[in-house]
Amino acid sequence: MIIYNDTINIPLPQYLKMRRDEILSVFDNASGWDYNPKAWQQWFADDSVIKDDLNKIIEKCPTKISRYDVRYFASQAHSAGYDELRRLFLTCMIWGWGNGGKYNRGLKNTKAALSDAGLREVLSKTVKLISGGQIIEAYMEFKLHGCGSAFFTKFFYFIGNEYNVKPLPLILDSRVKNFLRYLSRENGQEIWGKLSFSKAEEYVQFVYTIDSWAKELQCLPDNIEYFMFKEGKIARKITLITGKEVKKMDVGSERLPTDAALIFSKEKGLQQEASYIDSLKDIVSSYRLREALFMKLFQKHQCWDEFKEKHWMNGNAENGKKRVKQYENLSKHFLEYLKEISIGQKPWNPLGL
Numbered sequence: 001m002i003i004y005n006d007t008i009n010i011p012l013p014q015y016l017k018m019r020r021d022e023i024l025s026v027f028d029n030a031s032g033w034d035y036n037p038k039a040w041q042q043w044f045a046d047d048s049v050i051k052d053d054l055n056k057i058i059e060k061c062p063t064k065i066s067r068y069d070v071r072y073f074a075s076q077a078h079s080a081g082y083d084e085l086r087r088l089f090l091t092c093m094i095w096g097w098g099n100g101g102k103y104n105r106g107l108k109n110t111k112a113a114l115s116d117a118g119l120r121e122v123l124s125k126t127v128k129l130i131s132g133g134q135i136i137e138a139y140m141e142f143k144l145h146g147c148g149s150a151f152f153t154k155f156f157y158f159i160g161n162e163y164n165v166k167p168l169p170l171i172l173d174s175r176v177k178n179f180l181r182y183l184s185r186e187n188g189q190e191i192w193g194k195l196s197f198s199k200a201e202e203y204v205q206f207v208y209t210i211d212s213w214a215k216e217l218q219c220l221p222d223n224i225e226y227f228m229f230k231e232g233k234i235a236r237k238i239t240l241i242t243g244k245e246v247k248k249m250d251v252g253s254e255r256l257p258t259d260a261a262l263i264f265s266k267e268k269g270l271q272q273e274a275s276y277i278d279s280l281k282d283i284v285s286s287y288r289l290r291e292a293l294f295m296k297l298f299q300k301h302q303c304w305d306e307f308k309e310k311h312w313m314n315g316n317a318e319n320g321k322k323r324v325k326q327y328e329n330l331s332k333h334f335l336e337y338l339k340e341i342s343i344g345q346k347p348w349n350p351l352g353l
Contacts, residue, residue: 006201007208011188012216014313016224023227024219030226032066036099043100043107050114053087057094065095074162077127085123090114092154093147096173112146119144123155130156131163135207138169139200149203150174157222167211170225172203175232180206182232254319256291256327260311265297273297273351289334292327296335297351 016023037058044050061069073091077084090110097106113119122144129138135156142152150173160169170176177197184193195202207221214221258278265274277293298304308315315324 007205008191009212010191010205010209012213013183013186013189015183015186016213016217016227018309018313019227020217020219023217023223026223026227026230027067030067032061032064032069033095033098034063035061035065035094035097037062039100039104039107040094043104043111047114050090053083053090056087057091065091067095070095070158071161074158078162082120082124085127086114086119088158089119089123089155092158093151096151096154109146109151113144116144116146126152126155127159130159130165130169133165135165135167135169136200136204139203149198153203161222167207168221169207170210170221171229172197172206173229175230176225176228177232179228179232254314254323255288256295256312256315256323258287258290258294261291261294261298261307264303264307264311265294268301268303270297270301276351288326289330292331293334293351295324295327296331300352 037054040054041051041058044054057065057073060072070088070091073084073088077088093106093110093113097110100107101109116122122142126138126142129135129141138156139149139153144152150171153169153172156169157171159165180192180195180197183189184191191205195205197203197206210221210224214224217224262274262278265271274294274297277290277297280290280293281287295304298307312320314320
């Protein structure tokens with residue numbers, strides 16, 4: 001294992017501590033991704049070599065491809081020839097791109113990478129460097145057309161896993177980056193909001209940090225990576241809903257995070273109630289009222305503790321408890337007001353509170 005002296009110690013986030021059980025079981029129901037074999041076959045119909053690779057991959061993975069399937073091809077490539085190594089790389093790309101990406105971007109990029117004159121040298125050298133623990137060197141020297149870090153770190157991961165490399169090089173794609181940026185508001189995690197995630201030393205910092213966190217949580221590093229991948233999708237949804245870049249993680253804030261509450265409401269089938277609460281921003285200036293009503297909504301549907309655990313850890317802290325008392329009073333007065341102006345009408349408020 002190569003030791004890099006420039007990495008800094010980043011403490012395990014409270015958010016991950018509180019989600020430890022989910023992290024430990026994150027792979028329990030992971031069945032793989034759907035993909036379109038025909039699309040891949042059609043795209044490489046003029047290349048007999050890749051066509052043969054595809055046939056072998058499709059034979060193993062007819063309609064879905066999982067992390068465990070890619071590991072199978074990694075084991076085939078271990079101590080084998082270049083053909084098996086190229087097939088592993090192609091499997092990584094299919095696993096990452098699935099049906100081929102929007103506007104066939106994944107198909108185009110994969111073809112560009114496989115057509116690169118330096119393919120053989122790059123893949124062979126990467127195996128040598130990764131298996132030797134030289135992660136930063138592998139990152140700096142990996143250069144193939146159409147294959148950025150979100151995808152070549154997938155190749156790193158499967159090579160590292162096959163050769164039992166410690167620390168394990170992990171996948172750093174857009175969802176994982178989203179999660180890390182989303183995490184950056186928590187005390188001690190500010191660094192994730194400052195990184196570009198485009199430099200070799202930043203990737204190494206990520207790898208060493210997750211390895212350290214995994215030891216503390218007593219799990220495998222890729223459990224944390226896959227958990228981040230899944231949570232990163234939620235961070236992306238919040239970005240789309242609010243129209244703002246998610247740079248701060250609401251779970252550590254003093255106030256209840258309404259952006260996360262909107263997503264959580266949808267997950268719980270409470271879209272209609274959440275839409276009503278969100279609409280109040282157009283007629284009521286107090287953001288605290290919307291926060292208070294989300295609290296009452298989740299309490300009514302017995303998912304308040306779950307929301308706090310997942311999205312507002314501060315709700316159980318002293319300043320969070322003070323905020324909860326304020327929410328109780330605020331929501332009480334608002335509901336009394338609604339009741340007064342709605343005498344004789346049923347239901348007298350859309351939330352059923």
